[in-house]
Amino acid sequence: MRYKPEELTRLPRSVEYERGKVVMIDQRLLPGEFKTVELTTVDGVAEAIVTMRVRGAPAIGATAAFGLALYADTSKAKTKEEFINGFYVAYEGLKNTRPTAINLFWALNRIKDLVEEHFEDPLEEVKRLIVAEAKRIADEDVEANLRMGHYGAEVLPEGNVLTHCNAGSLATVQLGTVGAVLRVMHRDGTLKLLWVDETRPVLQGARLSAWEYHYDGIPLKLITDNMAGFVMQQGKVDAVIVGADRIVANGDFANKIGTYSLAVLAREHGIPFFTVAPLSTVDMSLKSGKEIPIEERRPGEILTCGGCKIAPDVDVYNPAFDVTPHKYLTGIITDQGVVWPPFERNLRKLFRRE
Numbered sequence: 345m346r347y348k349p350e351e352l353t354r355l356p357r358s359v360e361y362e363r364g365k366v367v368m369i370d371q372r373l374l375p376g377e378f379k380t381v382e383l384t385t386v387d388g389v390a391e392a393i394v395t396m397r398v399r400g401a402p403a404i405g406a407t408a409a410f411g412l413a414l415y416a417d418t419s420k421a422k423t424k425e426e427f428i429n430g431f432y433v434a435y436e437g438l439k440n441t442r443p444t445a446i447n448l449f450w451a452l453n454r455i456k457d458l459v460e461e462h463f464e465d466p467l468e469e470v471k472r473l474i475v476a477e478a479k480r481i482a483d484e485d486v487e488a489n490l491r492m493g494h495y496g497a498e499v500l501p502e503g504n505v506l507t508h509c510n511a512g513s514l515a516t517v518q519l520g521t522v523g524a525v526l527r528v529m530h531r532d533g534t535l536k537l538l539w540v541d542e543t544r545p546v547l548q549g550a551r552l553s554a555w556e557y558h559y560d561g562i563p564l565k566l567i568t569d570n571m572a573g574f575v576m577q578q579g580k581v582d583a584v585i586v587g588a589d590r591i592v593a594n595g596d597f598a599n600k601i602g603t604y605s606l607a608v609l610a611r612e613h614g615i616p617f618f619t620v621a622p623l624s625t626v627d628m629s630l631k632s633g634k635e636i637p638i639e640e641r642r643p644g645e646i647l648t649c650g651g652c653k654i655a656p657d658v659d660v661y662n663p664a665f666d667v668t669p670h671k672y673l674t675g676i677i678t679d680q681g682v683v684w685p686p687f688e689r690n691l692r693k694l695f696r697r698e
């Protein structure tokens with residue numbers, strides 16, 4: 345790898361584990377306030393995921409893993425049986441937070457499988473294994489992002505890039521998926537300008553992406569979501585890159601609502617369209633994007649903006665994600681290299697090789 349994480353960002357990790365507490369940047373307060381919160385209960389960690397103090401598929405996965413580490417370090421269970429029962433309660437509580445990003449289930453299951461493999465070990469050893477595995481998940485996320493950053497920068501054209509939502513450092517443990525690609529391009533001098541979609545209804549583009557890329561000195565312009573088509577028509581976009589919450593076996597993928605519209609627009613204007621995600625975001629058990637569960641969030645996110653009421657109390661439909669059919673994708677940038685069409689065959693090959 346040509347760059348180390350500290351050469352690509354000034355941002356600290358978005359979530360960390362210290363014995364007995366999960367420490368995270370409170371993303372609900374950005375861009376107004378940069379503040380970390382310390383969570384000392386598993387319920388508090390689950391609540392932080394539901395209310396999006398922490399969000400972004402890989403960050404949610406790492407946070408949930410830290411939630412289980414927190415359980416291991418704070419459990420008062422006197423017997424192994426009692427500990428294991430409590431472990432499953434913590435696991436279920438964390439699992440029932442957000443349904444679309446597969447990284448949540450991937451991280452939780454990785455720790456559950458480890459616990460089940462070590463059922464016979466002494467209790468203290470099981471606790472130690474849980475904490476170590478959670479930390480490993482977080483460390484591996486940063487390493488995976490670094491690799492994606494370098495792979496992505498090889499294939500993105502030089503020029504202006506448009507992104508949607510936040511798949512940056514804040515959405516992962518550090519660097520980001522899309523964020524890593526943009527940061528490597530910026531270091532290489534191949535990223536001329538970043539177009540950032542504001543990303544209604546929760547404004548992850550305006551509040552988080554604009555904040556973190558500006559913080560790292562990346563030249564950017566913020567636009568509202570409905571401006572993307574016009575900017576493309578004016579010839580001001582050379583590539584679109586977005587993150588993913590779940591990529592399925594045929595290459596269809598779920599990402600923040602609005603991604604699908606961008607993909608169609610990019611195709612119309614002949615602009616390459618990439619998604620960037622680690623293999624932990626790929627769900628080979630689902631054949632097509634139609635099977636991905638799509639989270640619906642509360643109406644208040646649409647009826648208000650920045651705490652102000654912007655619509656009467658009418659009925660609202662608020663899907664948090666949409667599904668982009670693989671036919672719109674130029675390539676999938678993963679931590680194991682770039683996957684090109686035909687996606688079904690090439691994803692299968694990648695998983696066989698693992």
Ligand code: MRU
Pocket residue numbers: 399400401402445508509510511512515516520521522548586587588589599600601664
């Ligand atoms: O609802 P969010 O903010 O969790 O949605 C985030 C996204 O859709 C990201 O693009 C995705 O999780 C990839 S993050 C590297």
